[in-house]
Amino acid sequence: METALLYYRQAIAADPTLVLAHYGLAITLRQQGNLTGAISSQRKAINLDQNYLPAHYGLGLALYQKGEMAGAVEAYRKVLSLSESSRENIKQDSQLLVNTNYNLGLAEEGRKNFTQAISAYRQAIALNANYALAYSGLGSALRKQGDLNGALAAYNQGILINPKLIGAYHAVGVLQYERRNFSEAVAAYQKVSALDPKFANLSYNLGIAQAAQGNLAEAIAAYEQEIKLNPQNFDAYFALGDALIKQQKLPEAIAAFRQSLTLFPRSAPAQNGLGLALRRHGDLPGAISAYEQAIQINSRYAAAYNNYGRALADQKKLPEAIAAFRKATEIEPNNAIAFSNLGNLFRLQSNFDGAVTAFKRAIAIGREQVWADHTNLGLAQMAQGDLNSAINSFQRSAVLQPNYARAHFSLGSLYAQQNEKNKAITAYREALRLYQNDKDLEGIERSQEALRILTAASSG
Numbered sequence: 001m002e003t004a005l006l007y008y009r010q011a012i013a014a015d016p017t018l019v020l021a022h023y024g025l026a027i028t029l030r031q032q033g034n035l036t037g038a039i040s041s042q043r044k045a046i047n048l049d050q051n052y053l054p055a056h057y058g059l060g061l062a063l064y065q066k067g068e069m070a071g072a073v074e075a076y077r078k079v080l081s082l083s084e085s086s087r088e089n090i091k092q093d094s095q096l097l098v099n100t101n102y103n104l105g106l107a108e109e110g111r112k113n114f115t116q117a118i119s120a121y122r123q124a125i126a127l128n129a130n131y132a133l134a135y136s137g138l139g140s141a142l143r144k145q146g147d148l149n150g151a152l153a154a155y156n157q158g159i160l161i162n163p164k165l166i167g168a169y170h171a172v173g174v175l176q177y178e179r180r181n182f183s184e185a186v187a188a189y190q191k192v193s194a195l196d197p198k199f200a201n202l203s204y205n206l207g208i209a210q211a212a213q214g215n216l217a218e219a220i221a222a223y224e225q226e227i228k229l230n231p232q233n234f235d236a237y238f239a240l241g242d243a244l245i246k247q248q249k250l251p252e253a254i255a256a257f258r259q260s261l262t263l264f265p266r267s268a269p270a271q272n273g274l275g276l277a278l279r280r281h282g283d284l285p286g287a288i289s290a291y292e293q294a295i296q297i298n299s300r301y302a303a304a305y306n307n308y309g310r311a312l313a314d315q316k317k318l319p320e321a322i323a324a325f326r327k328a329t330e331i332e333p334n335n336a337i338a339f340s341n342l343g344n345l346f347r348l349q350s351n352f353d354g355a356v357t358a359f360k361r362a363i364a365i366g367r368e369q370v371w372a373d374h375t376n377l378g379l380a381q382m383a384q385g386d387l388n389s390a391i392n393s394f395q396r397s398a399v400l401q402p403n404y405a406r407a408h409f410s411l412g413s414l415y416a417q418q419n420e421k422n423k424a425i426t427a428y429r430e431a432l433r434l435y436q437n438d439k440d441l442e443g444i445e446r447s448q449e450a451l452r453i454l455t456a457a458s459s460g
Contacts, residue, residue: 004028019048023055030062038062053079053093057100064103069110076104098128105137109144117141132162136171143175151175166195170202177209185209198229204236211243219243234263238270245277253277268298272307279311287311302332309341318345336365340373347380355380371401375410382414390414405434405443412450425454 008025011018026041042059045052060075079100105120121138124131135158143151152175158168173188189206192199207222223240226233241256257274261267275290291308294301309324322345328338343358359377363370378393391414397407412427428450435443 001028001032005032017048019045019052019055022048023052023058026055026058026062030058030065035062035066039066051082053082053096056082057096057103060100060103060107064107064110067110069107072107073104073111076100076107080104094127098124098131098134101127102131102134102137105134105141109137109141112144114141114145118145130161132158132165132168134158135161136165136168139168139171139175143171143178148175148179164195166192166199169195170199170205173205173209177205177212180212182209182212186213201226201233203229204233204239207236207239207243211239211246216243216247220247232263234260234267234270237263238267238273241270241273241277245273245280248280250277250281254281266297268294268301268304271297272301272304275304275307275311279307279314284311284314288315300331302328302335302338305331306335306338306341309338309345313341313345318349321345334365336362336367336370336373339365340367340376343373343376343380347376347383350383352380352383356384369401371397371404371407374400375404375407378407378410378414382410382417387414387418403434403437405431405438405440405447408434409443409447409450412447416450416454421454425451428454 005025005028008021008028011021012025015021022041022045026038026045029035029041030038039059039062042055042062045055046059049055056075056078060072060079063069063075064072080097083097101120101124105117105124108114108117108120118138118141121134121141124134125138128134135154139151139154139158142148142154152172155168155172155175158165159172162168169188169191173185173192176182176185176188186206186209189202189209192202193206196202203222203226207219207226210216210222211219220240220243223236223243226236227240230236237256237260241253241260244250244253244256254274254277257270257277260270261274264270271290271294275287275294278284278290279287288308288311291304291311294304295308298304305324305328309321309328312318312321312324322342325338325342325345328335329342332338339358339362343355343362346352346355346358356377359373359380362373363377367373374393374397378390378397381387381393382390391411394407394411394414397404398411401407408427409431412424412431415421415424415427428447432444432447432451435447
């Protein structure tokens with residue numbers, strides 16, 4: 001390459017008007033990574049011959065690589081406008097126009113002008129229907145515009161043309177993950193792995209999809225492979241920590257989150273994850289410190305405020321915990337978990353009106369374990385003396401989750417309070433059966449004691 005540079009420079013020294021020498025020098029400089037020099041040389045070639053299409057195209061490539069998207073778009077559009085004025089150029093180098101439209105699409109996409117990008121990619125395809133890369137680019141722009149079905153069709157067409165189009169397989173994996181089609185995402189990533197096991201971020205994305213399937217062991221292996229390939233990938237350490245928490249491997253999770261933070265100290269999610277692991281490991285001061293740092297990094301991080309509140313509640317600092325939960329709900333008014341936690345603390349403080357309001361809000365928003373909110377609402381209503389509403393809440397909880405022992409036990413307590421002994425015994429027996437299934441010793445003992453008292457009262 002140095003020899004080529006020498007020849008081009010000698011040619012320019014001999015004849016500074018030699019367009020091809022400036023053009024060739026620019027290409028070689030770009031290949032070397034000297035983008036500033038490449039841009040300068042392409043512009044010199046253009047100044048000598050305004051109609052020399054390859055120089056405009058080369059200028060666009062160099063500007064794009066340098067991150068100057070607007071300049072790249074201008075250069076590519078200049079190629080297209082000049083070609084329109086010379087039909088002969090189109091006949092002589094139609095592939096240049098295909099490539100120009102494709103790269104114009106990349107540059108427009110880089111500017112987030114997705115409609116223009118889609119138009120450019122489609123024009124490239126119109127000129128060459130077998131241009132697989134253009135289908136891949138089209139898929140990318142359509143996905144970013146929200147047309148996931150169109151994006152998937154474009155990616156698949158590109159793969160059909162070129163079965164080794166690795167980027168398209170990887171993009172299909174990302175898209176299927178976004179659609180929550182985790183099995184299809186894993187299958188796409190595995191196709192990438194068969195073609196190039198070291199493809200950038202492959203193992204990380206594969207692990208994310210496997211974790212979403214619940215295959216934590218496979219996900220952890222994928223994250224560890226990503227870390228082996230790219231030890232600086234702080235996202236991989238974070239994801240590894242998250243998976244290890246779910247496996248209750250808390251010391252290992254703590255180490256992973258700390259390594260993520262070593263690589264990227266201002267990661268609020270990693271501080272939050274570290275807090276979760278430390279809290280479960282019994283280190284409440286460490287957890288609180290981690291949550292506070294997460295909030296300091298991102299003052300709008302509702303999940304960190306919610307977790308902060310839980311740790312403060314563990315330390316019996318209820319007013320501070322309530323303030324943290326309130327902050328979480330201010331940031332995210334539809335944060336059902338924060339409202340649920342707020343309701344639990346209100347109930348502990350005997351603020352039953354506040355508890356009822358909070359639990360009703362959590363139920364209205366909805367969450368995965370909403371039946372627990374119905375039971376807690378019933379307990380608060382029961383404390384208010386609103387027994388009919390409490391019965392409805394407990395019964396609703398049992399309908400949503402028939403195996404939730406606490407709902408049946410609470411229903412038994414309420415019936416016992418109303419002196420409906422037979423109904424109470426039935427509810428307590430169901431609670432006992434469920435607690436026994438769960439091997440919940442405390443629940444078993446409480447249910448047996450409640451039944452003993454009721455049975456003694458009935459026989460007396």
